[in-house]
Amino acid sequence: MDTDEVNPKSGSEKMAEHKADRKQIRERKLSALSRRELLKLTPVLALGAFAVPRFQKSLLKKGLGISDWVSARMFRTGHLAPTFGDSDVTRFEKFPINDYDVDDPGVILENWSLAVSGLVKKPGEYTLDQVQVLPLVRQNTRHVCVEGWDVIGRFGGARLSDFLSVIGADSTARFVSVKCADDYYESLDMATALHPQTLLCYEMYDRPLTREHGAPLRLNVPTKIGYKQAKYLTDLKVTNVLEKVGYWEDQGYSSFYGL
Amino acid sequence: MGSAVVEIVRVRGDETESIGRAAYEHPLIVRLCHWVNAIALFVMVGSGLQIFRAFPSFGAKIPQHDLLHWPKAFAIGGWLGGALQWHLTFMWIYMATGLIYLGYQLFSGNYRQVMFTHRDIPGAWPVVKHYFFRGPKPELGEAYNSLQKQAYTTVIILGVLSVLTGLAIWKPVQFSWLAWLMGGFHWARLWHFIVMWVMLGFVFGHLVMVILHGWNNFASMLTGWKKDPEY
Numbered sequence: 001m002d003t004d005e006v007n008p009k010s011g012s013e014k015m016a017e018h019k020a021d022r023k024q025i026r027e028r029k030l031s032a033l034s035r036r037e038l039l040k041l042t043p044v045l046a047l048g049a050f051a052v053p054r055f056q057k058s059l060l061k062k063g064l065g066i067s068d069w070v071s072a073r074m075f076r077t078g079h080l081a082p083t084f085g086d087s088d089v090t091r092f093e094k095f096p097i098n099d100y101d102v103d104d105p106g107v108i109l110e111n112w113s114l115a116v117s118g119l120v121k122k123p124g125e126y127t128l129d130q131v132q133v134l135p136l137v138r139q140n141t142r143h144v145c146v147e148g149w150d151v152i153g154r155f156g157g158a159r160l161s162d163f164l165s166v167i168g169a170d171s172t173a174r175f176v177s178v179k180c181a182d183d184y185y186e187s188l189d190m191a192t193a194l195h196p197q198t199l200l201c202y203e204m205y206d207r208p209l210t211r212e213h214g215a216p217l218r219l220n221v222p223t224k225i226g227y228k229q230a231k232y233l234t235d236l237k238v239t240n241v242l243e244k245v246g247y248w249e250d251q252g253y254s255s256f257y258g259l
Numbered sequence: 260m261g262s263a264v265v266e267i268v269r270v271r272g273d274e275t276e277s278i279g280r281a282a283y284e285h286p287l288i289v290r291l292c293h294w295v296n297a298i299a300l301f302v303m304v305g306s307g308l309q310i311f312r313a314f315p316s317f318g319a320k321i322p323q324h325d326l327l328h329w330p331k332a333f334a335i336g337g338w339l340g341g342a343l344q345w346h347l348t349f350m351w352i353y354m355a356t357g358l359i360y361l362g363y364q365l366f367s368g369n370y371r372q373v374m375f376t377h378r379d380i381p382g383a384w385p386v387v388k389h390y391f392f393r394g395p396k397p398e399l400g401e402a403y404n405s406l407q408k409q410a411y412t413t414v415i416i417l418g419v420l421s422v423l424t425g426l427a428i429w430k431p432v433q434f435s436w437l438a439w440l441m442g443g444f445h446w447a448r449l450w451h452f453i454v455m456w457v458m459l460g461f462v463f464g465h466l467v468m469v470i471l472h473g474w475n476n477f478a479s480m481l482t483g484w485k486k487d488p489e490y
Contacts, residue, residue: 023265023266024266024275027269027278033484034478034484037484038481040291041287041294041481047295060345079433081432093321148311150444151320252340253343259431
């Protein structure tokens with residue numbers, strides 16, 4: 001650092017002798033220097049913008065957006081979520097039932113069909129049989145809730161990617177969005193929708209879905225957080241534009257939340 | 260390796276009077292990283308505890324046994340979604356300051372001032388005796404004594420662990436090997452929590468020592484200049 005060389009003859013002889021090799025700085029110069037160094041820390045105050053109500057919301061939205069952007073780039077289409085042995089699976093009674101409204105929205109299973117629309121060659125109503133003729137995939141995967149708990153469940157169903165080929169979906173579209181019987185709604189990015197472990201799930205623990213777990217059809221997406229695993233599906237749309245992202249996302253949760 | 264010490268002099272006409280000594284201990288980049296990281300850590304802990312409030316347990320969801328009820332007043336974000344926004348925003352600031360700091364320390368060689376090595380082991384016991392058993396104060400030939408180096412080195416390692424455990428919770432699929440190393444997602448979450456408390460232990464000790472060691476020490480992290488260093 002800059003120091004003042006002071007005439008070595010000035011000052012007491014003893015001091016000069018003792019510390020002849022030591023550099024000196026004038027008291028005033030040091031105070032000025034210290035003040036300047038302190039001022040250089042002012043950029044830290046920029047963080048105060050997060051405390052200003054007017055900026056806070058948009059700054060946090062931007063921060064979450066960066067996290068989602070990075071998450072989408074971290075996602076690897078060929079990378080599988082860990083799968084587990086049957087002995088690791090959480091007992092069915094201990095698999096939590098989470099919903100935003102009611103356990104059972106009263107779907108009339110006999111009349112149920114999935115309304116398919118958007119960027120597809122064959123839109124229309126699809127029955128459960130039309131989903132169940134596709135190859136059945138069963139997987140023991142971890143279900144992670146945004147709250148922090150996790151369970152390992154056994155899920156079975158058709159690959160969403162298989163269903164997307166059946167309906168002639170445009171796989172260059174950006175999103176697959178779904179609506180549910182309880183007014184819940186969700187969306188997946190196309191890369192995740194095409195992932196081999198993403199299922200249109202119609203069974204859990206080798207039995208048909210119970211009403212609380214989303215009968216007759218739900219999403220099982222082991223590469224996504226729990227709130228993306230929508231239940232009681234009624235509509236499926238392939239689209240480039242999302243009017244709404246998802247029930248929780250529109251309250252402020254992460255839009256991508258890939259695990 | 261201590262910083263160069265200079266003599267502070269007061270000049271009156273031809274007379275030069277020595278009134279103390281000073282050393283430039285903390286370059287600007289270290290001070291910036293220190294304060295930005297301190298704020299980021301504060302936000303990460305506050306929002307992290309709000310996230311923890313959503314499931315204050317490390318056991319099963321059914322039946323749920325809560326570990327502790329953390330008061331909302333001592334948390335940031337107001338609700339789970341808000342807390343996640345804070346957490347997933349400030350983690351970038353937290354990591355950026357950590358990386359800039361580590362990069363600077365490595366490339367400048369400044370890490371020698373802080374890093375605890377085997378050479379610091381013999382000096383540790385006299386400092387412990389001084390701090391806790393009223394032993395004589397050991398002479399200090401550099402910026403930090405061996406216990407300080409041990410504490411600062413440990414907290415850097417904890418900082419790295421906080422990021423790695425957090426990554427394992429945030430991305431247990433993409434970083435499945437990391438989660439596996441920690442015993443799976445479930446354990447990674449517990450490690451993340453433990454690392455936070457150990458870091459808070461450091462922060463507590465750090466603040467106590469700053470208060471005990473007075474203004475000069477505190478001011479040096481603001482201006483870079485430490486007045487009247489012991490060496």
